[in-house]
Amino acid sequence: MRLSRLFAGEGSTPYGLPNFDSTTVFVRAAASYLRGEAFPRLGMIHPKLEPLAKRVNALPQEARTTIYTQGGANEGIDPDDLGDVDVERFRQWVVDQYPERGYPAVIIGSSNGAAVHLAALLGIPFLPQTFLLPIQRSMDADAIREDIQWGAEHAPPFLEANPDVSLHQMHDPNQDRLMVRKLAYFRVKSRTLGEAYEEFLDTVLEPGGTVISLECEYDWPAIDVGERHSFQLGGCGGLSPEEYYEGSEQVARFLERQNAGQHEWDVPEPDGRIPEAEWGFDPALRDDIERVANERDYEVRRLAFDDPRDLSPFVADRYRERYADRDRSVDRLLVQSFALIEPWWTIRTGSVPYWTAFNTRSDVEFLESYLEESDPYDEIRTTLFSHGMESAGLASVREWRDVLSNARDEYGFVGVDTDEFPYDVETQVRYHADLPEEIDARYAHPPPMAFDRFESIAADVAEEYELEWDAVRRSENERRSETEPTG
Numbered sequence: 331m332r333l334s335r336l337f338a339g340e341g342s343t344p345y346g347l348p349n350f351d352s353t354t355v356f357v358r359a360a361a362s363y364l365r366g367e368a369f370p371r372l373g374m375i376h377p378k379l380e381p382l383a384k385r386v387n388a389l390p391q392e393a394r395t396t397i398y399t400q401g402g403a404n405e406g407i408d409p410d411d412l413g414d415v416d417v418e419r420f421r422q423w424v425v426d427q428y429p430e431r432g433y434p435a436v437i438i439g440s441s442n443g444a445a446v447h448l449a450a451l452l453g454i455p456f457l458p459q460t461f462l463l464p465i466q467r468s469m470d471a472d473a474i475r476e477d478i479q480w481g482a483e484h485a486p487p488f489l490e491a492n493p494d495v496s497l498h499q500m501h502d503p504n505q506d507r508l509m510v511r512k513l514a515y516f517r518v519k520s521r522t523l524g525e526a527y528e529e530f531l532d533t534v535l536e537p538g539g540t541v542i543s544l545e546c547e548y549d550w551p552a553i554d555v556g557e558r559h560s561f562q563l564g565g566c567g568g569l570s571p572e573e574y575y576e577g578s579e580q581v582a583r584f585l586e587r588q589n590a591g592q593h594e595w596d597v598p599e600p601d602g603r604i605p606e607a608e609w610g611f612d613p614a615l616r617d618d619i620e621r622v623a624n625e626r627d628y629e630v631r632r633l634a635f636d637d638p639r640d641l642s643p644f645v646a647d648r649y650r651e652r653y654a655d656r657d658r659s660v661d662r663l664l665v666q667s668f669a670l671i672e673p674w675w676t677i678r679t680g681s682v683p684y685w686t687a688f689n690t691r692s693d694v695e696f697l698e699s700y701l702e703e704s705d706p707y708d709e710i711r712t713t714l715f716s717h718g719m720e721s722a723g724l725a726s727v728r729e730w731r732d733v734l735s736n737a738r739d740e741y742g743f744v745g746v747d748t749d750e751f752p753y754d755v756e757t758q759v760r761y762h763a764d765l766p767e768e769i770d771a772r773y774a775h776p777p778p779m780a781f782d783r784f785e786s787i788a789a790d791v792a793e794e795y796e797l798e799w800d801a802v803r804r805s806e807n808e809r810r811s812e813t814e815p816t817g
Contacts, residue, residue, distance in 0.1 A: 504723070522615070548566065
């Protein structure tokens with residue numbers, strides 16, 4: 331197999347759904363845990379290729395950036411096939427990953443790495459709203475207006491074939507610079523549950539069970555391209571929305587390093603702010619969740635937060651409490667970067683999970699804020715996602731090491747070649763292989779936390795974490811029990 335295909339993915343996802351996207355990885359990780367399985371190699375690199383993957387850093391840096399670019403480009407679809415893409419097949423693929431058994435609750439909504447760990451804690455599935463649809467095309471990374479026009483011309487067949495989604499075309503010439511030269515990023519958000527999700531709930535959700543509507547209210551300036559079609563420049567991470575649209579000294583320095591011949595991006599004025607393409611929640615889905623809940627008498631809880639990283643402290647502290655309840659150590663923190671997550675080994679090693687959305691200075695700041703406000707940890711380690719690009723706002727290894735040094739005893743990296751970051755291609759297999767070597771503690775996997783206990787805790791403490799936990803709908807049995815006289 332050619333090296334350019336090494337990280338292109340080997341899974342059986344439906345046509346149009348890539349292996350390399352965060353959503354796909356999150357679903358595989360959550361489902362692997364519910365099956366009682368570890369989650370190696372992002373779930374997409376064939377085991378026979380692992381020895382080869384662990385030697386990729388010996389290649390010249392230019393060759394490694396080519397692997398990133400071509401590996402992703404190989405998963406793009408032909409733009410002439412857009413009318414044949416059916417998002418319902420994506421949703422069917424999601425539910426097919428999970429064991430078919432009874433669950434007290436199901437999480438549906440925003441893509442989020444901390445939500446994967448929450449699903450593992452509760453022993454329940456996570457069903458995402460957002461999917462990435464990558465489309466092959468060649469374009470200068472800084473040709474923003476050209477990409478908007480390209481999307482306007484090519485999106486209609488897809489939107490006509492999928493009337494129940496909104497299309498958030500995303501172009502990040504900073505963090506995704508290697509990819510956007512070869513791919514258009516169509517991020518699609520389900521506005522309805524669809525047949526697959528509805529049937530899954532009917533099959534596995536216990537009577538009177540709960541749908542948790544996971545709602546990240548993170549928004550971003552966007553350009554209105556057409557009905558259910560918007561264009562977003564940039565994304566969560568190293569630059570603010572204003573820097574993408576209006577420029578800054580940081581942007582000018584970055585473009586100078588890229589020999590771009592310009593000091594800011596030429597982009598139309600945005601029309602307003604809408605849910606961010608990768609992490610934000612389209613509230614139309616909640617309306618459909620409530621419709622189905624009313625028909626089937628499900629309970630609905632709304633778990634909402636402003637920034638995708640806001641969920642991480644809440645989930646981390648629930649793990650600390652769970653470990654304390656079982657007389658285990660609560661002093662080992664495992665920070666997991668972007669798609670480099672592993673719920674099975676996290677719990678096996680008695681580690682508290684903390685998820686960072688990416689590898690930027692803002693991610694460092696979120697982690698630092700959490701550590702300042704929490705009880706100290708004896709050990710802190712982190713994975714570190716490499717994207718093959720010295721993007722604006724990228725946090726250096728030194729900056730990561732500084733925040734990890736808040737540990738009272740041991741700290742460091744897991745599966746990271748610090749000399750090669752952010753060109754460390756090997757980290758995508760080493761993060762998992764190094765975990766059991768770096769952390770030698772072993773614990774049995776506990777049963778899931780009882781959902782009623784979790785709900786009680788969430789209702790009590792959500793406000794402390796600046797989260798919202800709302801009882802959107804209660805089942806008929808629950809309402810009767812609340813109104814029946816006691817004593």
